[in-house]
Amino acid sequence: xxxxxxxPKSEILNVQTDEALMARVAHGRADAFEVLIDRHFNSxxxxxxxxxxxxxxxxxxxxxxxxxVYRNANRYKPVAKFTTWLFRVATNLCINEAKKAKIRRTVxxxxxxxxxxxxxxxxxxxxTDDPGPMSLAERQEAGxxxxxxxxxxxxxxxxxxxxxxxxxxxxxxxxxILGVTVSAVKMxxxxxxxxxxxxLKFMDFTE
Amino acid sequence: MGEITLNCDEVRELLSPYLDRELTGEExxxxxxxxxxxxxxxxxxxxxxxxxxxLNHWExxxxxxxxxxxxxxxxxxxxxxTGQQDQSRPLSMxxxxxxxxxxLLGGLTALIVWLIETGTSG
Numbered sequence: 001x002x003x004x005x006x007x008p009k010s011e012i013l014n015v016q017t018d019e020a021l022m023a024r025v026a027h028g029r030a031d032a033f034e035v036l037i038d039r040h041f042n043s044x045x046x047x048x049x050x051x052x053x054x055x056x057x058x059x060x061x062x063x064x065x066x067x068x069v070y071r072n073a074n075r076y077k078p079v080a081k082f083t084t085w086l087f088r089v090a091t092n093l094c095i096n097e098a099k100k101a102k103i104r105r106t107v108x109x110x111x112x113x114x115x116x117x118x119x120x121x122x123x124x125x126x127x128t129d130d131p132g133p134m135s136l137a138e139r140q141e142a143g144x145x146x147x148x149x150x151x152x153x154x155x156x157x158x159x160x161x162x163x164x165x166x167x168x169x170x171x172x173x174x175x176x177i178l179g180v181t182v183s184a185v186k187m188x189x190x191x192x193x194x195x196x197x198x199x200l201k202f203m204d205f206t207e
Numbered sequence: 208m209g210e211i212t213l214n215c216d217e218v219r220e221l222l223s224p225y226l227d228r229e230l231t232g233e234e235x236x237x238x239x240x241x242x243x244x245x246x247x248x249x250x251x252x253x254x255x256x257x258x259x260x261x262l263n264h265w266e267x268x269x270x271x272x273x274x275x276x277x278x279x280x281x282x283x284x285x286x287x288x289t290g291q292q293d294q295s296r297p298l299s300m301x302x303x304x305x306x307x308x309x310x311l312l313g314g315l316t317a318l319i320v321w322l323i324e325t326g327t328s329g
Contacts, residue, residue: 037279041270043267046268059270060274062274063277067282126264134264139266142265143265143266146261146264147268165262165263166265170227171224186223189224197255200258
């Protein structure tokens with residue numbers, strides 16, 4: 001008899017939706033939660049970073065987000081998308097922490113990265129349809145430039161833009177996560193893009 | 208037909224939601240028609256498109272391995288404190304229970320057979 005080889009448990013979990021995994025977590029399956037952490041740890045870390053702009057603090061906040069979600073797993077209702085719930089928890093935590101630490105501050109849009117010729121070259125390369133292979137150093141430099149540009153945005157625009165561009169979430173979900181109207185999301189994204197363009201100064205080479 | 212026509216100000220308001228696929232079909236058509244005939248708005252739309260390409264290169268803020276490991280450690284601690292079962296345990300417990308049941312059943316059957324045999328021979 002040919003033996004049917006069953007896939008390992010981790011593989012079974014890896015193909016499940018977030019919502020199905022959360023249902024398992026609610027029934028005490030800690031391994032299902034590890035899969036959810038692997039999927040969303042860096043996204044939540046990036047999101048927390050856009051709030052506090054401090055890497056260590058972002059990591060602490062990220063851990064706390066997942067711990068809260070884990071402790072409240074049985075309160076999760078699958079009617080809401082898991083990511084909406086997860087980012088909502090992260091938003092609440094970040095806002096509370098920011099209030100406590102008074103770390104919220106508005107940064108003026110100064111120091112455009114376009115003044116640096118090397119930075120301009122990389123930004124220009126990224127903006128093309130086919131930038132070709134980028135070296136590790138170029139990728140790192142590109143990452144730093146984008147982070148710097150996003151850092152220069154006001155907090156509400158930063159967080160909204162990250163949810164749109166990194167998470168590709170619809171405006172409706174973002175409005176729910178941030179506790180604002182869809183119109184407010186629309187306005188924030190538009191302003192964020194306009195400001196980002198100013199910061200990157202990459203308009204110079206588009207004309 | 209209810210077709211809409213947009214002026215430049217209206218188009219510029221819609222460029223961002225257009226990029227995020229948040230427009231209705233009717234709005235998309237009207238926007239496309241305007242961009243075909245207005246160089247200025249088309250240039251602005253191209254800039255927004257390039258901005259998205261730039262952001263696509265961003266890999267986000269990578270967390271350290273320590274942070275990820277520390278989280279797993281904290282979860283294991285919670286599990287120990289709350290008596291949460293490990294994923295492999297429910298299955299092994301079930302197998303153990305089945306084995307114990309089978310042994311008990313076998314033992315009982317042997318006892319009954321022995322009692323019957325003792326009864327009939329006596």
